[in-house]
Amino acid sequence: xxxxxxxLFLRLxxxxxxxxxxxxxxxxxTDGYPSKSGVLGMLLCAMGVRREDSxxxxxxxxxxxxxxxxxxxxxxDWDYHTVGAKIGIRSADGKIKxxxxxxxxxxxxxxxxxxxxxxxxxxxxxxxxTINDCACALDDPVWPIFLGRKSCIPGKPVxxxxxxxxxxxxxxSSVAWQPRxxxxxxxxxxxxxxxxxxxxxxxxxxxxxxxxxxxxxxQVFGFYSHDPRWVIKDQITVPVExxxxxLTDQPRVRxxxxxxxxxxxxxxxxxxxxxxxxxxxxxxxxxxxHVDYSNVGHETNEDLRxxxxxxxxxxxxxxxxxxxxxRRVDPSDPAQRRxxxxxxxxxxxxxxxxxRRELLEAARTVDFFGSMLDASSGEED
Ligand SMILES: [Zn+2]
Numbered sequence: 001x002x003x004x005x006x007x008l009f010l011r012l013x014x015x016x017x018x019x020x021x022x023x024x025x026x027x028x029x030t031d032g033y034p035s036k037s038g039v040l041g042m043l044l045c046a047m048g049v050r051r052e053d054s055x056x057x058x059x060x061x062x063x064x065x066x067x068x069x070x071x072x073x074x075x076x077d078w079d080y081h082t083v084g085a086k087i088g089i090r091s092a093d094g095k096i097k098x099x100x101x102x103x104x105x106x107x108x109x110x111x112x113x114x115x116x117x118x119x120x121x122x123x124x125x126x127x128x129x130t131i132n133d134c135a136c137a138l139d140d141p142v143w144p145i146f147l148g149r150k151s152c153i154p155g156k157p158v159x160x161x162x163x164x165x166x167x168x169x170x171x172x173s174s175v176a177w178q179p180r181x182x183x184x185x186x187x188x189x190x191x192x193x194x195x196x197x198x199x200x201x202x203x204x205x206x207x208x209x210x211x212x213x214x215x216x217x218x219q220v221f222g223f224y225s226h227d228p229r230w231v232i233k234d235q236i237t238v239p240v241e242x243x244x245x246x247l248t249d250q251p252r253v254r255x256x257x258x259x260x261x262x263x264x265x266x267x268x269x270x271x272x273x274x275x276x277x278x279x280x281x282x283x284x285x286x287x288x289x290h291v292d293y294s295n296v297g298h299e300t301n302e303d304l305r306x307x308x309x310x311x312x313x314x315x316x317x318x319x320x321x322x323x324x325x326x327r328r329v330d331p332s333d334p335a336q337r338r339x340x341x342x343x344x345x346x347x348x349x350x351x352x353x354x355x356r357r358e359l360l361e362a363a364r365t366v367d368f369f370g371s372m373l374d375a376s377s378g379e380e381d
Pocket of ligand 1 (some may be wrong): 278279282283310312
């Protein structure tokens with residue numbers, strides 16, 4: 001990836017995000033789009049800059065002009081949160097608050113708002129050396145980066161790339177919009193999508209009447225001291241990324257209707273073909289596994305394999321680990337045998353360790369020495 005340019009593109013998408021600029025104390029709201037303080041904080045994390053060392057770095061980063069494109073608004077909801085457990089909350093007279101009922105340190109209850117399933121494209125514009133520093137830091141971050149709060153983990157790599165653009169609106173218009181679930185039917189080639197954008201108005205020039213004043217330019221982290229900036233809300237229309245290009249080389253996965261008669265028949269046919277035995281370990285088969293999801297709704301024997309529960313668990317765990325699409329782990333493929341076997345052994349061992357722990361706990365409660373030895377020596381074999 002080239003890091004030469006004046007415009008840095010970031011993708012902020014994940015299950016949860018929170019970009020508060022106005023909330024204090026127990027009620028912490030999120031804005032509908034990422035704040036400059038949140039984005040700059042993320043960059044400082046990537047650079048490994050401590051709060052107390054942040055002012056000189058912030059001075060440089062605050063000069064970057066920020067544009068936000070709302071690709072998915074997401075939904076908002078509140079979460080229950082406690083603060084100060086076992087540390088104590090101070091009362092107005094400086095003493096630690098104690099609960100009346102137990103006399104222990106009081107815990108503060110707070111409510112925090114989150115954006116769920118939102119996605120934003122950010123463009124930061126400024127001197128190429130600053131842009132380059134930011135891109136390098138995000139490429140190999142010193143500390144973990146998060147979307148506004150530490151519980152909000154990015155769902156995609158944050159760094160998109162660096163380009164050269166004359167203005168932020170053109171920059172934000174240059175990237176095609178990606179539908180959440182690429183479907184060929186909904187968005188054909190040539191479709192367009194209109195999106196909200198928030199563009200920072202350059203400092204030192206008179207802002208138009210439509211501009212909104214936002215206090216989110218940090219001077220130092222750790223204190224709530226934010227400078228204002230003007231932000232202009234606008235809209236742009238961008239092409240929809242061709243759904244077919246958006247897919248990987250694998251066909252997309254459709255959901256199986258496990259209640260349908262078609263599935264029950266397909267499942268039964270495969271079990272019959274395998275004599276109701278697991279194709280991997282020859283134990284009685286309990287489940288039927290998809291090795292290919294391309295033909296969902298009209299599966300043939302070729303798409304399925306009979307498995308026992310342990311072997312099926314191992315195959316499924318391997319699939320999650322590799323983010324597989326339509327074509328899955330095939331337990332009858334000799335090339336995959338060793339990997340599946342190692343995982344099955346690990347699962348069996350973990351299950352057995354769990355069982356041992358249970359027996360030990362049970363033994364301790366009855367007769368600490370005698371029963372414990374009996375229980376553990378029996379399991380060891
Ligand atoms: Zn098996």
